[in-house]
């Protein structure tokens with residue numbers, strides 16, 4: 001899945017920022033309500049977040065919103081008794097909710113439970129909030145799909161109540177956690193976790209003031225979230241940074257190649273640049289700029305977002321790379337394609353739809369859960385008849401294919417665990433004919449492949465592949481180094497002799 005590139009909008013000062021955020025939110029709500037109901041919005045505490053709610057209350061446009069179709073949630077809460085002035089809920093009620101009166105049904109407001117005899121600790125509040133989220137989940141989901149999730153950011157880079165160097169940053173399962181001994185008072189807090197935050201369609205981070213500028217710069221550069229949690233704030237469709245001039249970084253930022261979340265999948269995410277890099281921003285900006293040329297079809301976008309919705313790791317090819325696969329398949333006149341590594345079916349879609357009507361694509365996937373997502377997406381795209389999805393260890397499936405004497409493939413795309421890359425490519429050659437094109441993804445790995453001592457087993461897997469491929473007289477090969485929203489990596493292109 002391709003995360004939406006970061007968009008950064010800078011307003012002259014905090015006051016204009018709050019007013020612009022409110023205007024943007026109202027416009028988004030009105031737009032969304034033309035085709036979706038209910039709409040779920042996650043509110044933030046903090047200076048600009050609350051000021052923006054005051055601006056919403058003051059705007060005549062608020063009456064253009066059908067508030068009966070809007071549900072309000074909170075990204076975090078200071079765990080204090082009901083009505084405490086420091087609660088984010090209390091401040092949001094004062095700023096907006098009370099002003100909306102009967103227009104917003106009470107049942108649409110979902111505050112984090114307050115400290116009480118019945119809710120004596122943050123853990124209980126977190127459990128109850130998770131239950132409330134589940135009660136409003138759509139379909140088989142665990143929580144509502146948030147349309148807009150607002151986040152403030154502290155000078156230390158915290159978002160919601162996810163603070164630097166805390167174990168809550170690593171939470172991979174729970175949607176809501178309790179935070180104790182918070183570095184910012186009050187000490188007891190409750191927060192949404194990264195998996196839930198990152199499942200939102202749109203994430204908007206609002207920040208004002210020079211004291212936030214260093215953290216903004218770090219977050220936009222995609223540093224590790226352990227030092228700057230805001231670096232992990234991403235929406236599946238849009239990530240918007242709304243800043244005032246004082247908080248804005250010195251260079252126009254278009255988005256980093258990607259931030260990493262500790263506890264996130266141990267897949268290819270780790271190969272993206274973690275250090276501040278204007279180059280990485282430029283690569284992502286260019287991918288965004290060429291998007292109209294790439295012209296990712298809606299159906300491809302659906303496959304991508306379904307994978308994200310299902311929580312699959314964000315390691316599929318980008319839209320631009322998907323289009324490249326299609327162009328390669330069409331250029332070699334591929335009728336039969338083999339793919340090693342289905343994931344959520346995004347590259348599968350690009351390849352399968354490029355085939356002629358009688359074409360066939362066999363795709364191999366280890367994980368049953370990933371295969372389920374891919375299968376559903378390919379079915380929804382109407383490609384189920386030309387795609388055979390084989391679940392199991394790829395090496396076994398490949399050996400079965402070789403043993404079956406199946407017709408050779410015209411194109412093979414290898415995008416699976418790198419540790420076994422050499423045997424995968426060996427089997428791919430065995431399943432080829434003279435002229436077959438084999439495309440191997442992620443063979444540069446941010447340049448790490450040149451390091452013979454690199455501790456990452458994936459890097460060593462790619463190096464083993466190079467060693468074997470260079471000595472293999474069945475193929476001619478080259479490597480195309482690539483940059484873009486997926487960072488710095490590359491494809492190996494092998495033509496079978």
Ligand SMILES: O=C1O[C@H](COP(=O)(O)O)[C@@H](O)[C@H](O)[C@H]1O
Pocket residue numbers: 044045046047048049076077078088151152153154155159160161184
């Ligand atoms: O305590 C909190 O702080 C952050 C940021 O607040 P700010 O006043 O520095 O803008 C906020 O996002 C969070 O919701 C809140 O609980």
